[in-house]
Amino acid sequence: MRMSHATPCLALAAALVVTGCGQGGKAPLAGAANAAERVYVAPGEHDELYAFMSGGFSGNVPVYGLPSGRLLAQVPVFSQYPEKGYGYTEESKPMLMTSHGFVPWDDAHHPQLSQTDGKVDGRWLFINGNNTPRIARLDLTTFETVEIIEIPNTAGSHASPFLTQGTEYVVSATRFSVPTPQQDVPIASYKENFSGVLSFVKVDSATGHMTLAFQIRMPGYDYDLSHAGKGPSHGWAFFTSYNTEQAHSMLERGASQNDKDFVAAVNWKLAEQCLAEGKGRKEPAVYAHNELDEATHIASHELRREVTVLEPSACPGLVYFLPTPKSPHGVDVDPTGEYIVAGGKLATVLPIHSFSKMIKAIEAKAFEGEVGGVPVLKYDQVNYCEVENPGLGPLHTEFDGKGNAYTSVFISSEIIKTNLERCEVVDRIPTYYSIGHLMIPQGDSREPYGNYMVALNKITKDRYLPTGPELTQSAQLYDISGEKMELLLDFPTTGEPHYAQALPASLIKDRQLKAYDLAGNTHPWVTRSEKDVRVVRQGRNVHVGMTAIRSHFMPDNIEGIQVGDSVFFHVTNLEQDWDVPHGFAMIGALNAELLIMPGATRTLVWVPQAVGVYPFYCTDFCSALHQEMQGYIRVSARGSSVPLTWNKPE
Amino acid sequence: MRVLSRALVVLAVLLIGVAYVRPLWHIALEAPQYPEGLGMYIWADKITGEKPQDLNSINGLNHYIGMKEIVPESIPELRLMPYLLAGLAALGVLVALTGSRKLLLAWVVLFALLAVAGLADFWKWGYEYGHELDPTAAIKVPGMAYQPPVIGSKQLLNFRATSWPALGGLALMASVALGLVAAVLDRRRRPAAG
Numbered sequence: 001m002r003m004s005h006a007t008p009c010l011a012l013a014a015a016l017v018v019t020g021c022g023q024g025g026k027a028p029l030a031g032a033a034n035a036a037e038r039v040y041v042a043p044g045e046h047d048e049l050y051a052f053m054s055g056g057f058s059g060n061v062p063v064y065g066l067p068s069g070r071l072l073a074q075v076p077v078f079s080q081y082p083e084k085g086y087g088y089t090e091e092s093k094p095m096l097m098t099s100h101g102f103v104p105w106d107d108a109h110h111p112q113l114s115q116t117d118g119k120v121d122g123r124w125l126f127i128n129g130n131n132t133p134r135i136a137r138l139d140l141t142t143f144e145t146v147e148i149i150e151i152p153n154t155a156g157s158h159a160s161p162f163l164t165q166g167t168e169y170v171v172s173a174t175r176f177s178v179p180t181p182q183q184d185v186p187i188a189s190y191k192e193n194f195s196g197v198l199s200f201v202k203v204d205s206a207t208g209h210m211t212l213a214f215q216i217r218m219p220g221y222d223y224d225l226s227h228a229g230k231g232p233s234h235g236w237a238f239f240t241s242y243n244t245e246q247a248h249s250m251l252e253r254g255a256s257q258n259d260k261d262f263v264a265a266v267n268w269k270l271a272e273q274c275l276a277e278g279k280g281r282k283e284p285a286v287y288a289h290n291e292l293d294e295a296t297h298i299a300s301h302e303l304r305r306e307v308t309v310l311e312p313s314a315c316p317g318l319v320y321f322l323p324t325p326k327s328p329h330g331v332d333v334d335p336t337g338e339y340i341v342a343g344g345k346l347a348t349v350l351p352i353h354s355f356s357k358m359i360k361a362i363e364a365k366a367f368e369g370e371v372g373g374v375p376v377l378k379y380d381q382v383n384y385c386e387v388e389n390p391g392l393g394p395l396h397t398e399f400d401g402k403g404n405a406y407t408s409v410f411i412s413s414e415i416i417k418t419n420l421e422r423c424e425v426v427d428r429i430p431t432y433y434s435i436g437h438l439m440i441p442q443g444d445s446r447e448p449y450g451n452y453m454v455a456l457n458k459i460t461k462d463r464y465l466p467t468g469p470e471l472t473q474s475a476q477l478y479d480i481s482g483e484k485m486e487l488l489l490d491f492p493t494t495g496e497p498h499y500a501q502a503l504p505a506s507l508i509k510d511r512q513l514k515a516y517d518l519a520g521n522t523h524p525w526v527t528r529s530e531k532d533v534r535v536v537r538q539g540r541n542v543h544v545g546m547t548a549i550r551s552h553f554m555p556d557n558i559e560g561i562q563v564g565d566s567v568f569f570h571v572t573n574l575e576q577d578w579d580v581p582h583g584f585a586m587i588g589a590l591n592a593e594l595l596i597m598p599g600a601t602r603t604l605v606w607v608p609q610a611v612g613v614y615p616f617y618c619t620d621f622c623s624a625l626h627q628e629m630q631g632y633i634r635v636s637a638r639g640s641s642v643p644l645t646w647n648k649p650e
Numbered sequence: 651m652r653v654l655s656r657a658l659v660v661l662a663v664l665l666i667g668v669a670y671v672r673p674l675w676h677i678a679l680e681a682p683q684y685p686e687g688l689g690m691y692i693w694a695d696k697i698t699g700e701k702p703q704d705l706n707s708i709n710g711l712n713h714y715i716g717m718k719e720i721v722p723e724s725i726p727e728l729r730l731m732p733y734l735l736a737g738l739a740a741l742g743v744l745v746a747l748t749g750s751r752k753l754l755l756a757w758v759v760l761f762a763l764l765a766v767a768g769l770a771d772f773w774k775w776g777y778e779y780g781h782e783l784d785p786t787a788a789i790k791v792p793g794m795a796y797q798p799p800v801i802g803s804k805q806l807l808n809f810r811a812t813s814w815p816a817l818g819g820l821a822l823m824a825s826v827a828l829g830l831v832a833a834v835l836d837r838r839r840r841p842a843a844g
Contacts, residue, residue: 515703550710575710576702576703576706577703577706577707577710578686623714624714624788624789625714625788628788
């Protein structure tokens with residue numbers, strides 16, 4: 001989402017009060033007194049909050065502690081991750097399957113913590129894959145990716161996976177309009193043949209299972225970001241759009257001509273009603289649904305082939321357009337559910353719409369026209385106010401629950417604090433440099449945890465020790481508990497951090513799983529005791545049911561393997577103790593290692609290429625005798641008479 | 651027997667009941683890399699981990715020094731003890747019902763002897779586990795034995811082992827003590843009763 005370069009700062013500095021252009025490139029010291037003390041977490045102490053960052057083009061979710069900014073975990077989601085064997089083990093490979101086949105990478109943008117009644121509940125984290133449109137669900141007791149659903153008819157799932165206040169739905173909107181269903185048409189026929197689809201994915205409230213409930217076929221614009229209503233506006237979801245000009249080439253200019261684009265307001269409760277009345281149409285569409293079975297530890301992959309599409313014209317009142325200046329990016333609903341803040345990235349004001357005014361305008365039919373079957377409401381009938389002097393390039397807004405909105409401003413590289421009721425900027429502070437999203441813990445919920453704010457920056461330039469042409473990505477932590485925002489800390493991040501969400505550690509830290517229950521492991525090749533180890537030849541496949549416990553594998557000597565066999569090492573970690581994973585690494589393996597948590601079974605396939613005796617060993621330092629945790633495989637020529645043998649416990 | 655003595659015996663019997671349902675002894679193991687603690691409970695009829703997996707973990711650790719695996723099912727005392735406690739309780743009831751001073755004295759002496767024998771047996775098991783080590787074990791420290799204390803703390807390599815009576819054990823001790831008090835009370839009364 002690197003929109004433009006930092007140089008516009010210089011070009012546009014004269015136009016506005018710009019505080020963040022860092023003349024001379026050297027930022028002043030943090031203004032906050034005793035900032036170090038306020039972010040210091042003593043050795044052995046815990047952070048106050050978990051922050052789940054998007055890993056951007058790493059495809060991961062890195063997890064940080066706040067206020068220290070310490071990296072705690074990398075959760076692989078859309079990308080193969082050899083360190084954990086994710087996307088390489090037989091169990092996890094299905095998780096990365098799509099309708100295009102195995103897609104081992106994606107561009108992860110927006111983490112969303114599940115909510116109950118508008119409050120963060122600490123159950124799941126959802127995140128979108130922007131490139132090959134997908135939504136993933138992570139379990140917050142295991143920090144594992146447990147489900148991924150692909151979104152059909154969509155190209156660039158950017159406005160995703162923003163969720164409704166009861167996690168009824170997570171949404172997705174297409175960034176690129178495309179022909180739906182796909183067809184071979186000239187690109188220049190964009191206006192006739194392209195459409196933009198908004199998707200609503202139903203989340204089962206007990207299990208978290210995701211199903212694609214319905215899609216709304218919208219005019220062919222670029223849909224950018226979203227947020228659902230809350231409190232009084234619960235039942236509505238809002239999406240920004242740009243390129244209402246419908247350019248299909250050189251959008252830089254072509255999509256920047258209209259003074260106003262639209263926020264689409266979708267009444268999803270009405271959609272449910274229209275669907276119940278049979279107004280949706282089933283259309284063929286191929287998309288993947290992958291889910292981890294937590295008992296077998298194996299992910300399944302299936303292709304689904306049908307989707308229900310709802311046309312706005314078939315369900316009057318389903319969607320309204322709110323004119324919004326200019327190429328709006330973020331659309332954010334305040335904790336009361338009344339104010340809808342849209343960051344017009346090319347606008348000179350920050351427009352705030354009013355939900356109650358919007359409802360009145362709909363009742364009064366205050367329309368200025370209609371596009372593609374969608375009524376366009378009159379701007380002055382929905383707009384609450386325009387915040388003057390918001391800086392240049394306002395993008396995203398979060399809230400502190402005390403009546404203030406905090407908006408990231410990309411081009412002027414700053415954060416502005418706006419009093420919503422008075423509609424005026426009350427404070428501003430620079431970011432280093434070119435902030436994209438910002439995040440207040442629970443700042444998009446009905447109950448913000450409004451003491452801290454994190455800026456997620458796009459450019460770091462001189463802020464850290466340089467590391468060649470590619471510099472670190474970076475976040476900044478601010479204290480927002482007082483009148484004035486105070487910068488406390490810079491900390492590097494991995495991947496490009498887009499959005500992030502955070503929750504108080506107390507909400508989930510005591511619910512962390514320490515080990516998988518070995519007795520409850522129903523993997524078809526689980527080996528629950530060393531007495532049950534086995535090696536089974538099935539044609540050219542050899543399955544090894546192996547165990548790992550400090551400090552040995554069983555069996556650790558296997559003979560009778562032949563060149564070209566596919567050897568499936570199904571390794572069960574027999575440990576039931578906290579923090580005792582074992583690794584498994586085979587020389588010449590063309591995939592990765594295994595990292596096996598206590599009580600779990602993981603499978604690595606190895607195809608020996610030449611005769612010989614080959615070692616394997618434990619990679620995760622497990623005990624004083626870790627270095628002794630090793631074994632040998634004897635590989636004979638194809639068709640050799642060496643019998644299949646292996647050792648067993650004495 | 652005085653009414654008070656009989657009441658004390660009844661109370662002593664109830665305390666034996668506590669030893670049925672609560673662990674007798676607790677052995678805690680502390681080491682830097684086990685901040686969450688590790689330990690086991692000895693009950694009248696079983697041995698359990700302080701946390702569900704603790705016994706497995708303790709056995710796993712013990713294999714480095716060649717200690718025998720602790721398999722509760724293979725310890726005959728754990729099968730015998732519930733019957734001994736039931737016998738003691740039944741005898742206590744008989745003492746309270748009959749009010750026989752002789753029986754009371756016999757009961758208290760038997761109870762105290764069994765308690766001492768039990769502790770001695772516990773020490774013996776600890777001695778055997780601590781000394782009868784597999785000669786092929788990975789870790790061999792010359793002169794080192796791993797006998798846990800019956801009561802108190804002891805450093806065993808990186809672990810500090812601390813052993814104390816648990817609620818059931820304390821109840822049994824209190825029960826013996828009450829029996830003794832009852833017997834003493836009755837003895838004082840003897841000259842007056844003639």
